[in-house]
Amino acid sequence: MPLPISRFSSSVTETFRTPRPRHAPVDWVRSLGRIARQRCVDLVVPVHEGTEILAGVLARYPELMPASTTVLMSRLDLVARLENKYEFQNALKEQGVPTLDFGLVHSREDIEALDFRHDETFALKRVYSRGSQEVYKVHPGEPLPSDLTFEPTNPWLAQRWAEGTSYCSYSVCHDGEIKAHAVYPLRYAIDGTSGLTFESVRHERITAWVRQCVKAFRFSGQVGFDFIEEADQKLWSVECNPRATSGVLLFDPETRVDRAFFGVNEDVIIPRPGARKMLGPGMLMYGWRKSSLPGNTFRGFIRDFRRTDGVIFSRRDPKPGLALPIAMGNVLAEAIRYRVNIPAAFLYDHNWDGASPVDG
Structure with missing residues (x-):
């Protein structure tokens, strides 16, 4: 992007234009190496x-990044498996972690053959997707x-x-x-998902679950998990974002979270106790809609909007907020x-759907 919002922040000393990661991955990594x-x-x-694009290119061309520069991520085969929603469930199963019944679907015939098709509601989502886009709830x-x-x-x-x-x-x-860790419930969301x-x-059970999982995978980098906790306290992880x-x-x-990255x-x-943040522009565009929080009212939206800190507007660093348009x-x-x-x-230029960034 020619004018990213970070360019206006007092915390940023310099920004760079690079090729688009999704469309020119090798040139993009070459640019990163040159900057480094x-x-x-x-x-x-x-x-x-x-992350996946960078890991894929560096697996083939490690010389593009200087040897003195550390890249905070895991190897490509691990992040690729965790990114794939089906393979992530398989990985949990191999570790002995309970999962919701699941299956891989290539056709309508595969759906009809599912063991839980006729008597249970189930979700359908692409194995490579983000922002909870293209999620279907299928009823018996x-x-x-x-x-x-x-x-x-x-x-x-x-x-x-x-x-x-x-x-x-x-x-x-x-x-x-784990060097830094946060847990947060899903409340306001675009169509109830993002x-x-x-x-x-x-949430000690989630924290213990994450600690066990990242230890088993010897994971390095940033990682997020999505969970559902049923009324009987059963806890399921339905997605991983490595x-x-x-x-x-x-x-x-x-909090000096920068120490965790090093x-x-x-x-x-x-995070500090009670920390609350929001994506202000997103809340203004979607938060007031009924689909963003079932049962909420417009008055409730106004109340929550006023008492929640935006992640862009800051008295200590006002220019990004002014540059938001x-x-x-x-x-x-x-x-x-x-x-x-x-x-x-927001995501299109750096999406990754499993293909080799080098071979296309």
Whole structure:
């Protein structure tokens, strides 16, 4: 993007234009390596699905990144398996972790053959997707969605639907050890799926689950998990995001979460008690709608909006907030360029759907 919102922050000394990761992955990584060499960068922290693209290119061309620069991520085969929603469930099963019944779907015939098809509600979602886009809730006896399409390289995960409270976790890890950690319930969300507000809570069972999982995988980097806790306290993890997620927004500067990225802290860093953050522009566009929080009222939306800190507006760093219309113009231009909706446009240039970034 020509004018990213970070460019206006007093915390940022310099920004760079690079090729688009999704469309020119090798050139993108070559640019990152050039920047690292010129600016003597010690640590590269990839975010979103640029993690998988970076891992894939460096697996083939490690010389593109200077040997003196550390890249905070796990190896490609691990992040690729965790990113694939079906393979993630298989990985949990291999570790002996209970999962909701699931199956891989390449066709309508595969759906009909599912063991839980005729008497249970289940979810259908692409094995590679983000922001909870293209998620279908299929009820027993009802016809399948008419717009359901099948792609050989991106099949569907079918999984038993669980009703309960939705939680998300976010962690910074080094070699299977958690260095920073946050848990937050899903409240306001775009169509009930992609979070708009974040509130730090303590949930010891989720924390213990994450600790066991990242240790088993010896995971390094940022990782988020999505959970459903049923009324009988059964806890299920339904998705893994082996990269940065919105949970990082809960860490104020006073927490010194930067130490976690370098792995120099001994105690796990957590957000301050009661930390609440929101994506202000997203709340203004979607938060007042009934689909964002069932049972909420417009008065309730106004109350929650007023008492929640935005992640962009800050008295200590006001310019990004003032530059927000410019930054949103970048996103709108991406939406028009790729003919996608605004939530998809935020992510489109660095999405990864399992293909080798080198071979295409």
